[in-house]
Amino acid sequence: MRDVLQIGGKELTSRLFLGTGKFSSNRLIPEVVRSSGAQVVTMALRRIDREYGEENIASYIPGDCILMPNTSGARNAGEAVRIARLARAAGCGDWVKIEVIKDNRYLLPDNYETIRATEILAREGFVVLPYMSPDLTAARSLAEAGAAAVMPLGAPIGSNRGLKTRELVRILIEEIPLPIIVDAGIGRPSEAAEAMEMGAAAVLVNTAIATAGDPVSMARAFGLAVEAGRAAFLSEPGEISDYARASSPLTGFLRD
Amino acid sequence: MKITLNGRDEALPEGVTLAGLISFKGINPQSVIVEHNNKLVKSEEWDGIVLNEGDRLEILRLVGGG
Numbered sequence: 001m002r003d004v005l006q007i008g009g010k011e012l013t014s015r016l017f018l019g020t021g022k023f024s025s026n027r028l029i030p031e032v033v034r035s036s037g038a039q040v041v042t043m044a045l046r047r048i049d050r051e052y053g054e055e056n057i058a059s060y061i062p063g064d065c066i067l068m069p070n071t072s073g074a075r076n077a078g079e080a081v082r083i084a085r086l087a088r089a090a091g092c093g094d095w096v097k098i099e100v101i102k103d104n105r106y107l108l109p110d111n112y113e114t115i116r117a118t119e120i121l122a123r124e125g126f127v128v129l130p131y132m133s134p135d136l137t138a139a140r141s142l143a144e145a146g147a148a149a150v151m152p153l154g155a156p157i158g159s160n161r162g163l164k165t166r167e168l169v170r171i172l173i174e175e176i177p178l179p180i181i182v183d184a185g186i187g188r189p190s191e192a193a194e195a196m197e198m199g200a201a202a203v204l205v206n207t208a209i210a211t212a213g214d215p216v217s218m219a220r221a222f223g224l225a226v227e228a229g230r231a232a233f234l235s236e237p238g239e240i241s242d243y244a245r246a247s248s249p250l251t252g253f254l255r256d
Numbered sequence: 257m258k259i260t261l262n263g264r265d266e267a268l269p270e271g272v273t274l275a276g277l278i279s280f281k282g283i284n285p286q287s288v289i290v291e292h293n294n295k296l297v298k299s300e301e302w303d304g305i306v307l308n309e310g311d312r313l314e315i316l317r318l319v320g321g322g
Contacts, residue, residue: 019322026320044321047262047314048288056287057318070321086316089296090289157322184322206322 003234005201007179008095008127008148010066014039015196016226017068017181018219019206020057022158028215029060036219040066042097042204045087046073058092068129070097077116084121096121097151097183098130107157111138115145122146131183134168139176150178151204154195155185158207162191166198173199189218189225196229197237259311268307275302278315289316 005012018038020029033041043057058067069087074080077100084096098121100113114130115138122128127148132138134152142150152169155161162185163169173180179201186192192203205222212218257268268277274292278285285299291314292305307313 020320021322023320029320042322043318045289045316046319048283048317054284054287057320059287069318072321086289086291086296087318090316090318092318204322 003230005179007129012039012066012202014223014226015202015230016192016223017042017183017202017204018209019204020061020210021206022210023215024210026055026057026060029057030062031216032209032219033062033065035216035223036209037223038065038219040068040095042068042070042206043092044070044072045083045090066095067092068095068097070099070131071117072099072101074098074100074117075102075113076100076110077113077120080113080117081120084117084126085124088126094125095127095129098128109133109153111135114138115141118142118147119145122148129181134165134172136168136171136175139172143176143178147178149181149201150176151181151183153184154182154191154203155187157184159185160187160208160211161185162187163194166194169195169200170198189221192222193225193229193232196226197232199233202226257307257309259307259309259313261313262315266313272307273303274305274307274313277307277313278302281315283315287317289318290314291316 014037016038017040018036019042041061069092071080071083080098080100098114098117100110101107109131111132118128118130129149130142130147131151139150155164181202182195182200183204186205187208195203209215209218258265290297293312
């Protein structure tokens with residue numbers, strides 16, 4: 001059976017989405033994309049500044065990848081909509097990751113404004129993937145608003161703390177008839193694998209790869225973990241028991 | 257003449273075109289996205305846009321992000 005993830009009319013064979021922030025050099029990015037196997041790559045739109053250098057990040061992303069600009073920096077739906085429209089007009093395509101954040105300490109998303117932005121952009125034909133705090137009611141509203149997938153956080157952005165929201169993400173996976181993509185907080189490949197074993201459709205990883213000692217090798221590790229977790233999910237893991245259940249026969253022992 | 261460039265006041269001589277400003281700032285035209293009075297303008301149009309008092313200009317770039 002061919003296992004593909006369908007979003008926005010595209011068929012993805014990789015379930016690892018990659019963020020491009022915080023790499024020590026943009027020159028690493030093509031190799032990181034290749035070793036991760038990622039087919040969807042995120043980026044941000046900013047006013048020019050010496051801090052960001054003179055390069056357009058898109059020129060480092062292999063041409064066959066789907067670009068998914070984010071709306072980071074937006075503090076309300078209106079700002080997110082503006083960024084999304086600019087990115088599309090600039091040639092980034094129809095995909096957009098909605099990110100609306102007012103809280104600077106934990107960078108937790110504003111679900112209400114995110115729903116409003118999703119509604120507007122979905123109506124304009126965008127493929128909208130909203131980053132959200134895992135909440136069932138908000139996720140249902142996002143689905144009704146036309147989101148193509150829902151992206152709950154695992155832990156605060158860039159924290160590498162792992163899948164802290166597992167119980168809430170599990171509920172979204174069960175209840176929401178859209179791909180659930182765990183975005184933010186995943187720090188180790190084992191955590192990515194756990195999300196996939198639970199039935200997440202994909203994971204989005206940036207900091208854990210970008211800040212690793214060897215980002216290219218870590219990207220490969222995440223790619224393998226996501227594949228392993230997905231294969232495990234599809235294989236229907238066995239039952240969990242409180243007591244031992246012998247794996248070897250309990251008869252025919254060689255003893256008196 | 258004053259315009260607002262990326263949210264800040266910027267004094268410019270009269271008659272400067274958008275293309276002229278980009279080149280004066282030493283910006284690689286391939287690497288930026290320009291919004292003029294809330295409308296995205298493609299690089300082919302920059303030559304024909306003469307900046308006026310009170311214009312709002314955003315010069316943006318795609319950068320790494322998650």
